Amino acid sequence: MKLLLKLIPLIAGILIAGEALAGHIPWLSQADFDQFNTEFGGATQYRAVASAEPLGLIGFDVSIEATSATIDGATVIIPKVKFQKGLFAGFDVSGYYSTIPSGIGGISNDGTMYGIALSYAIWEGGAAKPALAIRGSYTQAEIPTVVSTTTYGVDTSISKGFGPITPYAGIGLVQMKSTDLVGTGFSASSQQNRYFYGLSFDLLLLNLTLESDTTGGIQTYTVKGGFRF
Helix, strand or coil: CHHHHHHHHHHHHCCCCCCCCCCCCCCCCHHHHHHHHHHHHHHHCCCCCCCCCCCCCCCEEEEEEEEEEEECCEEEEEEEEEEEEECCCCEEEEEEEEEECCCHHHCCCCEEEEEEEEEEEEEECCCCCCEEEEEEEEEEEEECCCEEEEEEEEEEEEECCECCEEEEEEEEEEEEEEEECCCCCCEEEEEEEEEEEEEEEEECCEEEEEEEEEECCEEEEEEEEEEEC
8 A cells, every 4th residue: 555655646647748857967976976877777777567477478568657766866757668578488578668858958869768678487376376587687778968877687576466466576686887978987887786566457458567666775666557468
């Protein structure tokens, strides 16, 4: 319930345009840029926002997702278009794409973010046992002339369905690397622990998933809604 209450403002935020990043370059020193790397990398890293159960060979999920994060002291909402496709033998592939609109902080270029992940269900789950999966992921986020950030992640998650509701939780490790494109010459790299949990709701072909994530001490909340079959 606590997670759901925290996500209500985020669900409303999907219906409006995503908020801009802070209206200035949020670093004046290497220490500032190190902090930005953790915040921006934590916000744009790959999140499956899904249970550990594989979709199966004919399974497919297409959805709209939004993540609420804090960057430079300001709350931002990052919208994404996402897909997940079941493969064979417990493997799934998934990915997302997002555009950061021009005009952020006076920047005339659009920014882009995309990510891709491959997961494998060690246990596919069933009536008497949970599902257990491992996942590897890659993301790239760039605002031209401002910053470029790359993340690599690995995580493991466990889930157990109870009718239409499937709670899940997981842990992981994220490697973040950012390069300043403004001209200050700053760069930053860090490795952060990740902890997450969520709830997935299925009704016929519709799916709604809510997730809370903590990476390197940075808290984010994500909501995803779409069609799954």
